[in-house]
Amino acid sequence: MKMRYAMLCSSNQNRSMEAHSFLKGQGFDFASYGTGAHVKLPGPSLREPNVYDFGTPYKHMFDDLRHKDPDLYKRNGILPMLKRNVTVKTAPQRWQDNAADGLFDVVFTFEEKVFDMVIEDLNNRDQTLMKNVLEINLEVKDNHEEAATRSRLTLELCQELEAIESWEDSIDEILAAFERQKGRALLYSVCFY
Template identity: 50%
Template sequence: MAQQQQQQQIFRLAVICASNQNRSMEAHNVLQKAGYTVSSYGTGSAVRLPGPSVDKPNIYPFGVPYNDILNDLVKKDPQLYKANGLLPMLDRNRRIKRAPERWQENRDIFDIVISCEERCFDAACDDLNNRSGDLNRPVHLINIEIQDNHQEAAVGGQLILQLVNTIAQSQDRDADMDRILDEFASRTNAQVLHSVCFY
């Protein structure tokens, strides 16, 4: 147990989705409760949340606090945003960290980055490949495809925890990663992508 806790401490982990609201924050919450050091981000150009209709989303810049977004939606239509799950989601988010963060603006270094959608995986790959790579330090970028709704985010958070627990038990994650991901995909039927990038 002590060894697993020690591995969790030295394991730099990030989860990303489009807006750093639903899927990445559910995974952030689950992983943090399990004792992992974890950060979360979005790869979109702005934070987009469902609005009163499909063509009228609520759009905020990254960095606007979850609390401010929640208060804004309460002013607009508390019944709608409670019923569609946005208010409970934002309430959870503000307990975890202050505001949604954009992946492309962060300069932290991670061992494992897990995205929740292929376009977010592609955006993170592009961003990492456009950085200098001066440190020659590998980062495993993994995508687990998760639909952007509250039910699938809850399932996806548990899937990501399963995967991270398996990675944390490896004595040599660089050598074992392909095997770990193959076994995880066959056991869970998850759609998995993997790329190694460098800081």
Template identity: 55%
Template sequence: SDEDAARRPPNEGEPITSTSEPAEDGSDQQPDAPPELRGATRFAMVCASNMNRSMEAHHVVRQAGLVCSSYGIGNHVKLPGPSQREPNVYDFGTPYAHIRADLRKKDAALYTRNGLLKMLDRNVKVKRVPERFQESFAQHDVIVCFEQRVFDICVETLNARENESMESVL
């Protein structure tokens, strides 16, 4: 189906560096925002890996009919592994479907039991890949951070950028 094709990476397993393109009308709204939401408040949800908290919030906010994006701030996407010293680590831009397939191959029973496969099933339905906040230049009206250190990194990132809108970060 067309929906499956949109989720499939050009080369399965290769990271995608960017998933956002400007809208055809030149606005900075999400390209998938319906016309009735153009000009609506733009939300961003941010956690460490763009896997759990930010994706659940993204899912809920989008279900409410609002324009939403989600991000992580870490250097990599980290998920629990078979032990605390053996996490599963992926690059941002690695498709959720690839991560899900990799975890199924590694130990489907473990990752079903700990809820990772169910979480990834949800993520695949929300968007294609985890994105890193520091690499996105999308404009947002409201940014929700799920930890103090995530907030600090978001503010630091925004303050380091050239201010194009002349709006305060806080």
């Protein structure tokens, strides 16, 4: 069964874009979004993040940070991350502003607070179609290595979901088996469009 997927993170565009890039390369139909008010990238200190509006092209962010301090942003992995993001899509999108982008079969989140935000958003929408959407949270630490590891785990979950006729009938068993095999706890919920 061919499914449509969304990846969501809060605002930094690393975890969802890593998964988006990796899984798109594997032939899956993916979109990625942030849920924060702005895109926030690490700055020279924790108190000085680089803040951009959603819709700001990744190329602009790359050029801006390369101009500010190329050594810092290369060393902390932000410039390579933005270079990757440019190859995936033009600019970051905000989940709440892009409801018209389509209906997804599965929405992956990578932190519990985003999982909760998506459930709240979907429950507050007009649910006129009564089409179900599976939301799965696979907790990911916000670093490049962990994002890459979780992308592979997400791929395995997608492959299992694609291999069955109807996830609705066996999702409990699939996710319980995944948790046992991988030693990773998952949260999941079913919402509706």
